[in-house]
Amino acid sequence: MVIQYRKDGLTQQEIADLLQTTRSNISLIEKSANENIRLAKEALAYVYSQNSTLICTLAAGSELTREAYSIYKSARQLNIKVQYDTGALINRIMLAVPEKLAGTTVKEDINIYLNSTGIIYVY
Structure with a gap:
């Protein structure tokens, strides 16, 4: 409450x-x-990441809107289509780890995992 x-x-x-x-x-x-x-949240992220592949780490100091493209690029290299458009992808990251962001600037490294169906997990 x-x-x-x-x-x-x-x-x-x-x-x-x-x-x-x-x-x-x-x-x-x-x-x-x-x-x-x-x-x-950490426990769930860990469980989900076990069935997924770490595709990239968004480095502290980077801009989330620019980093989204590296996620798509990494997924393409694995022949997996990400199930989110750019806006939804950014929103998913912002909701998952708000403590690691200052607006759209990454304050602390963020690991991005992808499963075989294109679902992103953020840790």
Whole structure:
């Protein structure tokens, strides 16, 4: 509930008032929930990557919109058609690892995996 309330724009104090607890308790709950979400994303990415091939790494400092073309190029070399147009591909990456991006600039290396049906996994 805390994460949903935060997504809805409520402050930690507003949530604390709603749930009749302290702001510091809400802060701890939020921090723990976000860490659990991060760990779950990493576990899923690992599982998906086991049936996929690492096709490229988007290097820190690079521009995501430019790097999309290297993904398509790497997939072509494997004779696999990527199942996303450029906009959908960029959106998928941005949603998967927002913490590794600053806008469309890559802040931290991003590994791109591709399965045989053209589905991209981001880790």
